Structure formats: C-alpha cells, structure tokens
Amino acid sequence: MPTLKIFVATMYGGALDVAEQVKPLFEECGYEVTIHEQPTLEDLIEPPPDLTLFCVSTTGSGDYPGNFAALAGAIAEKGPDLARLRYGLIALGDSSYGETFCGAGRALDKLLQEHGAERLGERLEVDAMETFMADDEAVPWVEAWIEEQELRT
Template identity: 75%
Template sequence: MPMLKIFVGTMYGGALDVAEQIAPLFEAAGYETAILEQPTLEDLTEERPDLALFCVSTTGSGDFPGNFVPFARGLDEQSPALVGLRYGLIALGDSSYGDTFCGAGRRLDEMLEDLGATRLGERLEIDAMETFMADDAALPWAEEWIETQQLTVA
C-alpha cells in the first residue's frame, strides 16, 4: 500500500484539523496515511513517502509556525535532493496581512521546487478572511486533487 505523509505546520490547530479531515479521503483512495505534527526532515528524506501533502499555516510576517521551523530549517541548511518526490500543498493564511498572505506555504513551495520535488496540481491557498472553517475549502480541493491527478490506487 502506498504511503501518504501529511506534514503539518500549525500554530492554533487549523492546519492539523485540515490534515485530520483530509486523511480519510486518501485512505479511501488506497493510501496508508501518517499525519506528522512535529515533522522532521528525516520524515521526508529517510523514509520517503510515495506522496506528500503539506498543510501549513502562516504566522507573523509570513513565517513558518513554530512546530514547522526545524523542518524548514533542515530543508534550507541541508538542501536534500528531492527529485522524484510528488507533493501537494495547502497553505492557510489571512489576507489582511497583505504581502505576507500564505507566505509560509508559498516559501515552502519554492523550497521544495528548488530541491527538485514536483508539485502535482495547483497550491490551495485558504484565506481566513473568507473561509471560517479551512476544511470547507480543503475537502473539495483534496477530492478534486485525488481525481484530477489520478492518485487513486485502490
């Protein structure tokens, strides 16, 4: 059974809630899933998943949440080759912050791409100013992502 790892970067639990709501969709599509609340670079490099999904909220001035900083720092400092890694990305933010809206997700996307990873489909950006419950936007996106990227293995 292929493995999907969901890497979570969250400050108040919104991104974790999205991950927990989405995981059953991938289980139904034939994946073994793991939600990583304290992700490490080794979770990605030493036991590379068949598919990765990043659910990352943005804090402050476009920063990564505290639980995600060690992972992002590892990516930046170690620059592991991620050629062959397929991933999706859900970025959570607040458009009232202007230029830094979804800054952590956008920065992570650039980092992964620079290391050779391939994003499947478009990045989902969820605006807290427009969507009260992030999973209201994330669930339909994940269903469509599974379908359009032909990710079903069951």
C-alpha cells in the same frame, strides 16, 4: 500499499484539523496515511513516501509556525535531493496581513521545488477572511486533486 505523509505546520490547530479531515479521503483511495505534527527532515525522506501533502499555516509576519521551522531550516541548510518527492500543498493564511498572506506556504513551495520536488497541480490558498473553517475549502480541493492527479490506487 502506497504511502502518504501529511506534514502539518500549525499555530492554533487549523492546519492539523485540515490534515485530520482529509486523511480519510486518501485512506479510501488505498493509501497508508501518517500525519506528522512535529516534522523532521528524516520524516520527509526516510522512508520516501509515494505522495506527500503539506498543510501549512502562516504566522502574522509570514513565517513558518514553530513546529515547522526546524524542517524548513533543515531543507534549506542541508540541501537534500528531493527529486522523488511528489507533493500537494494547502496554504492557510489571512489576507488582512497583505504581502505576507500564505507566506509560509509560498516559501515552502519555492524551497521544495528548488530542491527538485514536484508539485502536483496547483497550490490551494485558503483565506481566513473568506473561509471560517479551512477544511470547508480544503476537503473539496483534495477530492478534486485526487481525481485530477489520478491518485487512486
């Protein structure tokens, strides 16, 4: 059975809610899904998943939430080869913060690609100013992503 790891970067639980809402969509496609709420570099690379999804909130200043900062720092400092990592990214933010909107998701996307990871499809950016419940936008995006990337097993 193929594996999917969902990594959550959250302040107030919105990104975790998205992860929990999309998990069954992947299970229906035949994936064994694990959600990582306190993710580490080891979680990311051992054992390597077949597919990875990041659900990433951004702090008001554009930074990673506390539960995710260690993982992002470890990737930046240790420079692991992520060439086998195939991923999708859902970034949550608030456009009222201007230039820092979805800053953590954008920074993670850049960081992963600098280390050889391959993003499948486009990054989803959910704006809290337009969408009250992030999963209202994330669930249809994941359904389309599964089809467009032919992720059914």
